[in-house]
Amino acid sequence: MKEKHKVWNDLMMTFVATTISIVFTFGTANLIEFHKQNKEKRQIVLMTMYDLNNSLSQARHCDSLFQKFVELQTRIFEDPAIFEDSLLALVKSVPIMNYTETIENIFSSNIETIHTLSNVYFVEKASEFYQIRERYKNNVEDFEVSYDAFLLSLSYEDLVAFNACKHFVISSHLLADMEYLYLQCKQIMKVTDKELEAFYQVRQQIEAASGEKENVWETKIPQVRNPWLEALEKERTKNL
Secondary structure, eight states: OHHHHHHHHHHHHHHHHHHHHHHHHHHHHHHHHHHHHHHHHHHHHHHHHHHHHHHHHHHHHHHHHHHHHHHHHHHHHHOGGGTGGGHHHHHHTOOOOOOOOHHHHHHHHOHHHHHHHOOHHHHHHHHHHHHHHHHHHHHHHHHHHHHHHHHHHOOHHHHHHOOHHHHHHHHHHHHHHHHHHHHHHHHHTTOOHHHHHHHHHHHHHHHHHTOOOOOTTTTHHHHHHHHHHHHHHHHHHHTO
16 A cells, blocks of 8 residues: 555656646746747837937938028028029038838838737837838938929029928927837837847947948049049030
């Protein structure tokens, strides 16, 4: 009887030990997977916030150039005599919105990404931001088209007909919307400035390790443009 009782106890101990081992193994695996998913989720959030912030920086710069252009245009209207001397300043005040859509495409087209984030409200607000960013870029491009038409003639009359203020008003409204949505995204996912700064530094280190992009405005372009401008000026002088 004692031997049967001992065998039964041994079986129970083996069963309990096996059960604990299985629970521990699967529980640990699930815990590791849970932490892995949370880390991936946070990386996607930070990557998206990094992209939104870069877009905001570009939009802010464009907005300041819109403002400078309108202010310079206003001064020219008030004193047409400064028109020719202000042409270079006008050129330097033309905004350019330049960004890649890589992160936006990862964010918006990958259904697994959306499932990983598991926050519909964040996805909605970030998607709205990207939609407004597209509208902002379209406004910049419309401005460039109108400016190019003026650039072909460089006439005072065409500058008067160029409604730069309209583009500045659109820019300011869209930028305000982008700023608001960016702050909402930060609040929804409880992203701190310290967390973002750490992520930005890692990204900058990666980009720095890749080397600097060639500044064509300081190297290749002047070598071709400057002799061309000199030759053009000589040709114009001969025809006077």
